[in-house]
Amino acid sequence: MQESKDDTLVPDKATGVIKQLKRLAGGLMVLLPVAYAGNIHQLLNISVYDVQLLALVLTLALSTGFLIMAEHTQKRLLKAADFACAALTFCVGLYVSLYYPMISMEAPYLPGWLIATSVVLFSALIFNLPSSAGIGILSVVLLFLAYGLFGHLVPGELQSRETTLSELVVYLAIDANGMLGTALKVAVIIVIPFLLFGQLLARCGAADFFNDIALAGMGRFRGGPAKVAVTASGLFGSISGSAVGNVVGTGVVTIPMMKRAGFTPAYAASVEAVASTGGQLVPPVMGAAAFIMADFIGVDYSTVMMAALPSALLYYLAIFINVDLYAAKRNIRSVEASQIPSGWYSLKQGWHFLIPFLILFYALFALNMRPERAAVLAVLTLLVVSLIFGYRGRRIALGDIWSVVSSAGGAASGLIIVCAAAGLIIGVLNISGLAFNLTLHIINASGENVFLLALITALISIVLGMGMPTVGVYILLATLVAPALVEVGIPVISAHLFVFYFGLLSMVTPPVALASFAAANIAGAGAWSTSIAAMRLAWPAYVVPFLFLFAPSLILEGSPLEVILALGSAILGIYMVTAGIVGYMHGIVSTWFRCLLLFGGLFLLIPADLFSGGFYTDIIGLAVLGFCIAYKYLCKNRSALPLA
Secondary structure (H helix, E strand, O other): OOOOOHHHHHHHHHHHHHHHHHHHHHHHHHHHHHHOOOOOOOOOOOOOOOHHHHHHHHHHHHHHHHHHHHHHHOOOHHHHHHHHHHHHHHHHHHHHHHHHOOOOHHHHHOOOOHHHHHHHHHHHHHHHHHHHHHHHHHHHHHHHHHHHHHHHHHHHHHHOOOOOHHHHHHHHHOOOOOOOHHHHHHHHHHHHHHHHHHHHHHOOHHHHHHHHHHHHHHHHOOOHHHHHHHHHHHHHHHOOOOHHHHHHHHHHHHHHHHHHHOOHHHHHHHHHHHHHHHHHHHHOOOOOOHHHHHHOOOHHHHHHHHHHHHHHHHHHHHHHHHHHHEEEEHHOOOOOOOHHHEEEEEHHHHHHHHOOOOHHHHHHHHOOOHHHHHHHHHHHHHHHHHHHHOOOOOOOOHHHHHHHOOOOOHHHHHHHHHHHHHHHHHHHHHHHHHHHHHHHHHHHHHOHHHHHHHHHHHHHHHHHHHOHHHHHHHHHHHHHHHHHHHHOOHHHHHHHHHHHHHHHHHHHOOOOOOHHHHHHHHHHOOOOHHHHHHHHHHHHHHHHHHHHHHHHHOOOOOOHHHHHHHHHHHHHHHHHHHHHOOOOOOOOOOHHHHHHHEEEEEEEEEEOOOOOHHHHHHHHHHHHHHHHHHHHHHHHHHHOOOOO
16 A cells, blocks of 8 residues: 555655754754853843843754654654744744843733734743653643633632733743743753753763762772762762763663672662762752752852752761661672772872862852853863863863753753743742732641641642652742741741752652652663662651751751751661661661661651750660660670570
């Protein structure tokens, strides 16, 4: 049977053109924000508004989305339609970018040409959401859009004012409080330079350097392969800012290494997933959500970094303790000596990778430079040292630079679309007044009980976060539920770190745990078993956010003595609870001993300033720990006492 014209395969030439256009768009998505951060437009005496840059970069991302659709379809007609959509989106978006000052003045009058322009951009974003961010965030966006149109029909206190379709579309597509709002601004202006930094590090051999340093530092200890995975994934995850991307990048090396050492596939996958997810908590780059948080609450990014540092320390310390006890219980030894590189040799070969980080930290903290400019400076430094020095015979060439830039653009396009979608949600909240009403109802539902309110917020965060990128869920939660915590007296930074943590946990929390699923696929393990193992491994991340709500010292607010005491108590508590979960403390322990460890650890984790006399919970926890240590000592010297 003869194929119809619609089913005819498109020649390779057309696919090649699409690929080149993708690379060009990706490169421009990176170069434009980098040039803007470097004040190139001012040097050229060109006046550019932030929103004009945002409109142009969003246009490039949306056009790239249609080009990807065209690339993946095999039918001539569909490919032509996708290509036409890309061209139309680009032309309309370019017009909006070039003439935005005039357009913004005409927006209140809702002229027909502006409605048509807004519909094109709005529709392009909606069509790109499923492939870029998933069905989860698309469903949330559509739900909020429905409320924006029909919220005036909702009975009771959640009723909103009536908004016409034309008014809503123009507001969301053109206004600086919609698609072109704060979330997109942070992603384009701040995050993209850091993404370029991460892509350049990956291309010039920094991932190999970090892995070698991790092997040299941790490979000789028991359970060494898992500790190497935690160290390497944490180091590189702090740069990449992407949990799933880091799992795919480092997991192909670390997961097989752990399996060969004797770790079960599910446990090996969970270690990689949890360690990669935690990279978004570790400075200097805590993922896009951290930059957005700094802008949301109006503080320097360095303030967010320092506040998140203790919780990041507790997070990774808990993973290390779990891995160590798990390895001891199952007698999993270190990495074979032949596979461990020389730490001194690795440092000697890759010391130049430290220079960009020193420059970055100096620019952020000593010079108080804006994050995007500090990132550009770090990128330029890394580019210079990478062209001069290599690692393991690997050196970046001038011809590779464009490839790195276009790859960074490809990685950024999904983030840009997610942030624009988050802008739609924020826009609906603003135009309808839902944000205030929802905050009020959440507070009323909790009866103004702070702990109950925090618990409700945590559950909402986990549910909304399932299947959504961290950026999307953080923006949603920061807009919807964080204000409720602030309203009852929780410090702003504590409230936002709280929702950030639980948004982050969506990566490892079933039923939709993207990082866990990616790691399970590499390990050949079950997705559910990996997710459950990841939750057991990352249990402090479900507890620590509650702690710093009531113990400001855990976010470095308080005297040095208060910070030290709070951290010390939390560390001991994490050790005891983890030992109870694993069932090992200087030997395999019985059920009653595990329960005792859990009991004492939870008492140590209770903040001393949570209630009057809270200091005594630490005393009880320390007493239980002392008893456990003494009992284990006696068991070691008196074989008559049962251990298990």
